[in-house]
Amino acid sequence: MKEPALRIALAGKPNAGKSSLFNHLTGLNQKIGNFPGVTVDKKTGYCQLSEAVSAEIIDLPGTYSLYPRTLDERVVTEVFANSKSSLFPDRVVLIADATNLKNCLLLLSQLVDLNLPTILALNMVDLAARSGQSIDVKKLSEELDLPVVMINARLGEGVEALKRELTKPLSPSRRKTFTISPEIMEPVSIIKQHFRLASDYDAYQFLQQPENLKFLSDEQKAFIRKTAGDFQFFPAKYQGAETIQRYAFIQNILNAAVIRASDSDWKKASYSIDRILTHKVFGYAIFLAVLFLIFQSIFAWATIPMDFIDSSFAQLSHYLAKTLPEGPLFDLLAHGIIPGIGGIVIFIPQIAILFAFIAILEETGYMARVVFLMDKIMRRFGLHGKSVVPLMSGMACAIPAIMATRTIDNWKERIITIFVTPFMSCSARLPVFTILVALIVPDNKVLGFFNFQGLALMGLYLLGFLAAVFSAAVMSYLIKSEEKSYLVMEMPTYKIPRWKNVGYTILEKTKAFVFEAGKVILAISIVLWVLASYGPTEEMNAGKTVVAEQTRGMNLTQEEIDNRIASYHLEHSYAGKLGKTLEPLIRPLGYDWKIGIALITSFAAREVFVGTIATIYSIGNTEDEVTIKEKLRQEVDARGTPSFGTATSLSLLVFYTFAMQCASTLAVVYRETKGWKWPLIQLLYMTTLAYFSALVIYQTLK
């Protein structure tokens, strides 16, 4: 494909239909990356506008104006204010929600002042018509001095017309929407000259918010601050005045171009739904029911594809074992890389289902109501209404959950949410929980309905949740922040979800997980595999002989001998040595060095615990849970007490509920907070909490 001729940016407020339009323009031809320096997803795609012209399309985060409130919004300001950036667009399509044109035109007026060639795409014209507004498109286009195209982003109507319009030559609108106050023209022209900027408004933006323009160097920012100081330029004073002036301009245009019939009651349906969904009783009941449905699908329905993935990877390893020659390379492939990739792929069904639900909730407009319902409760613990989504997602996997915290504007609330999300019991804890719970809790039913083991499992989830809430409360007390927390959020009207958009979201999030977190998971599982398979050469080589010596006359099958050799190797590997070094430290928790090894290897991902325990106790086949359970029950340690007695098992359960034990989460936290400070504090805090809780449990019960 040859270099696209045009770079086109899609901008607009949240819920205006940007993503739908983006999907219509690019189809599956899209790529997710990061904006330079920040972890905001950058969606780009290619679109053949006409036979001759192809274009690169950038989907920018939704924003109301160039004055950003969140990380996501800041990206938009940076893209438009920096004409030297590699992302600076040739053209901008501003998608406006025709039912609420006024708010959408604020950003448009700012783009016009930046001299950006812009096309206005009017979306949801049908809804506007139903609400009794008719928009004179020709007049609007004349008044704004730019092309206006009517589209229906959900159905893809008008997209061809928009494409045609985009191939035509386009000059910036000549309308001046905002006059910079004469008293500050002097600093504006100094900045404009110094940075060789194209428009006064660009210079004004530099002056207004240098701290939000990360492409400026420290000296450049200092220069701007000095200039602002010299002329006593106070951003807040001018910002409010600017907004009022812009709205006055917009109101004039709307008066000329929009004919408004009397306020009709097209929103009535939405209001009656709201009356139920935000009802005192039904509201919460419905929310709980939705949560339950999500849980149910993550735990029950996802296991079908997960089992399939699991067995496919096991078969692949098995197949390779038969076909490839033995050697270190083969070992790396069959026992390091393939299970590593399998460990990533296994999470895909859960992540896909979770994001399918989140996408549907977002698309219908219900998510805004969840935030509305939960804000007061969450605030009590130093969280924000928007923290509900990450915490909910944390039950599937902390990685996408932490990625979902980006919508929280307030830094403190975002950090706290990131910090406590890993306490929510994720799906990787489930295999560990199942085995240990099965060991200590009888499989009986109460009232023929409640399963004891199920209750125990629920208790563990509750424990994780309480730890999250408690830690959040403590954190909010400890972290001091001047930044205010806001909940100024649009409540969109209810809509039927577009399944295509849901599909794209699933694809996008899954990709982000596989490629972002996947890399770390793979790397760490390889490192841990090396630790667990290699040790001092002499000792390792002695394995076969020693085991042969021990088992002489025991009449074991070849498989049982192999299992013992594997166990011997693990014991004498570097991981084994580490486990033994760790023993004095974990002895008070009731763990021996064998569990110590499992603690180390499961640092890559918690579920590795089961596999390691199976190897170290020479159980071999890890497919069969019952076998593992039975074997573990019989194990006794050096002193003759059962290795997995009630005290030890409970202590382990609590340990796994609280401990970080997930390298990928740490990697994501590092990425999201841009530093090692928070992931390290988090690791320390969670491990300490886990250690002492497990200590108390074991010491009281032993």
Next chain:
Amino acid sequence: MKPGETALIAGFSNEDLSIKLLEMGLLPGTAIRFNFFAPLGDPVCVSVSGYDLSLRLSEARTIGVII
């Protein structure tokens, strides 16, 4: 204001927040309708210039209105 009532926005008592509210279309002189409370009495839902907005009670209090 009580749920269901409509008033005109007169001004704001918090400068930081006022910039945000202005951008969202809450301009002095526009009509604002108080729709309903969240079940726990906070936040609240209001309608302004043809769309719905949710605000915390403390945020809504910074908006001065003329009934």
